[in-house]
Amino acid sequence: MRIWSLHPRQLDRAGLVACWRETLLAQAVLAGRTKGYQNHPQLVRFRADAEPLAAVGSYLSGVAAEAAARGYNFDAGRIIEPGAFSRRIPVTQGQLDYEWQHLGAKLQRRSPEDAVRWSETEPAPHPLFFVVDGPVEDWERVR
Numbered sequence: 001m002r003i004w005s006l007h008p009r010q011l012d013r014a015g016l017v018a019c020w021r022e023t024l025l026a027q028a029v030l031a032g033r034t035k036g037y038q039n040h041p042q043l044v045r046f047r048a049d050a051e052p053l054a055a056v057g058s059y060l061s062g063v064a065a066e067a068a069a070r071g072y073n074f075d076a077g078r079i080i081e082p083g084a085f086s087r088r089i090p091v092t093q094g095q096l097d098y099e100w101q102h103l104g105a106k107l108q109r110r111s112p113e114d115a116v117r118w119s120e121t122e123p124a125p126h127p128l129f130f131v132v133d134g135p136v137e138d139w140e141r142v143r
Contacts, residue, residue, distance in 0.1 A: 058085035092134030
């Protein structure tokens with residue numbers, strides 16, 4: 001499961017679709033609708049909030065907005081609590097930088113034209129997150 005801290009506009013088509021599907025799975029876990037992935041580390045930041053379903057709903061809303069901007073038809077009706085979250089969640093600069101390099105490596109392998117676009121930009125966070133100083137998040141499984 002990869003729920004990117006990066007802004008969805010920075011993902012290629014495959015990354016955006018995978019992010020949508022995997023975050024829908026995360027939403028199902030948080031809603032108690034599935035028994036799998038209960039201990040997945042990427043759920044830590046949503047579970048830490050008093051309103052985890054609203055937080056993941058806001059995240060999904062951001063992904064759906066990017067998909068719509070690209071002309072894709074993601075079913076936003078699948079979001080349990082769309083746009084109900086009024087706060088932002090911190091993400092460390094180290095986490096954002098780690099994900100940026102991880103994304104760049106993926107793009108080199110599967111989407112060279114997107115890798116060029118990646119190399120010409122800087123990492124930006126998903127609208128749900130705001131950047132704070134710090135290393136890679138404790139929940140990240142660094143490779």
